[in-house]
Amino acid sequence: xxxxxxxxxxxxxxxxxxxxxxxxxxxxxxxxxxxxxxxxxxxxxxxxxxxxxxxxxxxxxxxxxxxxxxxxxxxxxxxxxxxxxxxxxxxxxxxxxxxxxxxxxxxxxxxxxxxxxxxxxxxxxxxxxxxxxxxxxxxxxxxxxxxxxxxxxxxxxxxxxxxxxxxxxxxxxxxxxxxxxxxxxxxxxxxxxxxxxxxxxxxxxxxxxxxxxxxxxxx
Amino acid sequence: xxxxxxxxxxxxxxxxxxxxxxxxxxxxxxxxxxxxxxxxxxxxxxxxxxxxxxxxxxxxxxxxxxxxxxxxxxxxxxxxxxxxxxxxxxxxxxxxxxxxxxxxxxxxxxxxxxxxxxxxxxxxxxxxxxxxxxxxxxxxxxxxxxxxxxxxxxxxxxxxxxxxxxxxxxxxxxxxxxxxxxxxxxxxxxxxxxxxxxxxxxxxxxxxxxxxxxxxxxxxxxxxxxxxxxxxx
Numbered sequence: 003x004x005x006x007x008x009x010x011x012x013x014x015x016x017x018x019x020x021x022x023x024x025x026x027x028x029x030x031x032x033x034x035x036x037x038x039x040x041x042x043x044x045x046x047x048x049x050x051x052x053x054x055x056x057x058x059x060x061x062x063x064x065x066x067x068x069x070x071x072x073x074x075x076x077x078x079x080x081x082x083x084x085x086x087x088x089x090x091x092x093x094x095x096x097x098x099x100x101x102x103x104x105x106x107x108x109x110x111x112x113x114x115x116x117x118x119x120x121x122x123x124x125x126x127x128x129x130x131x132x133x134x135x136x137x138x139x140x141x142x143x144x145x146x147x148x149x150x151x152x153x154x155x156x157x158x159x160x161x162x163x164x165x166x167x168x169x170x171x172x173x174x175x176x177x178x179x180x181x182x183x184x185x186x187x188x189x190x191x192x193x194x195x196x197x198x199x200x201x202x203x204x205x206x207x208x209x210x211x212x213x214x215x216x217x218x219x220x221x
Numbered sequence: 222x223x224x225x226x227x228x229x230x231x232x233x234x235x236x237x238x239x240x241x242x243x244x245x246x247x248x249x250x251x252x253x254x255x256x257x258x259x260x261x262x263x264x265x266x267x268x269x270x271x272x273x274x275x276x277x278x279x280x281x282x283x284x285x286x287x288x289x290x291x292x293x294x295x296x297x298x299x300x301x302x303x304x305x306x307x308x309x310x311x312x313x314x315x316x317x318x319x320x321x322x323x324x325x326x327x328x329x330x331x332x333x334x335x336x337x338x339x340x341x342x343x344x345x346x347x348x349x350x351x352x353x354x355x356x357x358x359x360x361x362x363x364x365x366x367x368x369x370x371x372x373x374x375x376x377x378x379x380x381x382x383x384x385x386x387x388x389x390x391x392x393x394x395x396x397x398x399x400x401x402x403x404x405x406x407x408x409x410x411x412x413x414x415x416x417x418x419x420x421x422x423x424x425x426x427x428x429x430x431x432x433x434x435x436x437x438x439x440x441x442x443x444x445x446x447x448x449x450x451x452x453x454x
Contacts, residue, residue, distance in 0.1 A: 052391075069251050084391055084392060086394050087323075095341065136342035137342055
């Protein structure tokens, strides 16, 4: 059975370790914050200028001067800080942020990512995504394995305009967890009830399968 | 103390002309110079280039200038919230240069700091890098990006004084400090213009040297783009 968006977020949350500064993109990545273990210390950075981002405010407590990169009203936790955009991207380009989690429209087997533009259809801009993928040491992509028509989004080469090259290290999709290694997707885990064959069929790029592939833990 | 105070937004915007390049602070609708934008609309200045992370929404922020077709070119990182923007862009009426958000911030910062250009890894291997010099540092490819050149910078701060010193609030800070002193003339509007000596020098985010004109703003709407709340249990 393929994973829901919440389950993808739940699986990715297991990659968030104690002491990490984490930048979460819009969409599935935002949900990851809901599933991070309670017994570890993590700080969320939002590139519009806050470190130590907390949950959404209670009704009536919203502040127009306190939003996240998705322009949603948020709160700041004790120990939080605010800063300007240049300093925010110093944290990102300077590799002070430990983990970046973002969505993608396509990922290629050599770690290229496309997530900002569909020519002639959707041109919204890259926001901070190009800075994030160009600099982060540790990038996890949260995405659906195929598009609505069933075509693979894990490709030999991206067909859409790129956001960054050779940068994605790990992909968590609704079907599988994969690592990008030597120009291939290396299958690490499969979603409960999803067969290796299913994943093969849904992956256009080169897929490496070694030994038994365990099921993901999404408890 | 050098007094930067001007009586109102009309005086603050003196010298604005058609075809100029403006920098405008703000992220989404947070920390945008609402009073200065209203004055640009009132003056009906045309053919302008705007450097701003976003382009507002249809009926607020820079969307107000778009409605009146005052903008010739937008330089932004993300413009997804504005239908009129999309229409003008697709029809070719509006020129748009989309650039990475960190690059946008750093191009402002470079202009402020007198650094003509810098190398960044952001955008290497993408269409952003087209026509730009590329160079390897520490085993990684970077592209050369240049400081912005602008005529006016419009800044929104929380508190300021007559010396032009500024303090920002929350995430309304965003690009505002990076744009101070990055254009030929920096115009700062503040929610509270306080007497000189009231602001603690330890707490000042931007020293007055980067600001040419400061005025007390009025009737801030501070619109929220995506209201998200939790229920009290």
